[in-house]
Amino acid sequence: xxxxxxxxxxxxxxxxxxxxxxxxxxxxxxxxxxxxxxxxxxxxxxxxxxxxxxxxxxxxxxxxxxxxxxxxxxxxxxxxxxxxxxxxxxxxxxxxxxxxxxxxxxxxxxxxxxxxxxxxxxxxxxxxxxxxxxxxxxxxxxxxxxxx
Numbered sequence: 001x002x003x004x005x006x007x008x009x010x011x012x013x014x015x016x017x018x019x020x021x022x023x024x025x026x027x028x029x030x031x032x033x034x035x036x037x038x039x040x041x042x043x044x045x046x047x048x049x050x051x052x053x054x055x056x057x058x059x060x061x062x063x064x065x066x067x068x069x070x071x072x073x074x075x076x077x078x079x080x081x082x083x084x085x086x087x088x089x090x091x092x093x094x095x096x097x098x099x100x101x102x103x104x105x106x107x108x109x110x111x112x113x114x115x116x117x118x119x120x121x122x123x124x125x126x127x128x129x130x131x132x133x134x135x136x137x138x139x140x141x142x143x144x145x146x147x148x
Contacts, residue, residue: 029057031066032138034147036131038073040084045148047088054096064098067138071104071131075111078103078125086122093124104131 031053035046050066057064070077077083078101092099103125111119121127128134139145 025061027057027062029053029062029064030138030141030143031064032135032143032145033066033068034135034145035068035070035074035077036072036147038076042148043074043077043085044088047085047092049146049148050099051092054099065100066096066098067100067102067134067143069102069104069128069131069134069138070125071107075103075107075119078121080120080122083122089122089124101125102128102131102134104134105129107131 031050033046033050035043037043046068050068054064054066077085077089080086083089089101093101101122101124103121105127106129108119108121108127135145
């Protein structure tokens with residue numbers, strides 16, 4: 001073996017080791033955020049927590065999957081025409097493809113029964129059958145739970 005081929009093989013081996021070590025250090029994080037208050041300060045704090053967590057872990061080269069689950073009075077954060085954070089949710093949804101906004105189907109049904117009108121949600125929000133059950137499922141799947 002020539003000196004050039006030995007150096008080349010050593011360089012390639014070092015590069016491969018470096019790439020595999022870097023890949024091994026990256027981590028996937030999962031965050032479930034619970035919102036059950038119709039308080040703009042609390043809702044904004046929840047969204048701040050989401051943005052801060054995503055920025056922190058992405059800066060480290062990690063990925064973050066986040067689901068914000070709202071029920072009870074907190075569902076107002078997703079109600080079209082009433083949400084104090086509609087523009088912020090729209091922007092965050094466009095910026096982060098691993099961010100999901102989930103609305104409680106039980107709360108929606110209760111609101112519609114009480115008002116006699118259909119509840120219209122922001123287009124970024126999906127409906128889950130039960131907000132509480134969804135949070136339980138996420139925790140069972142290994143998500144970290146926070147409630148601002």
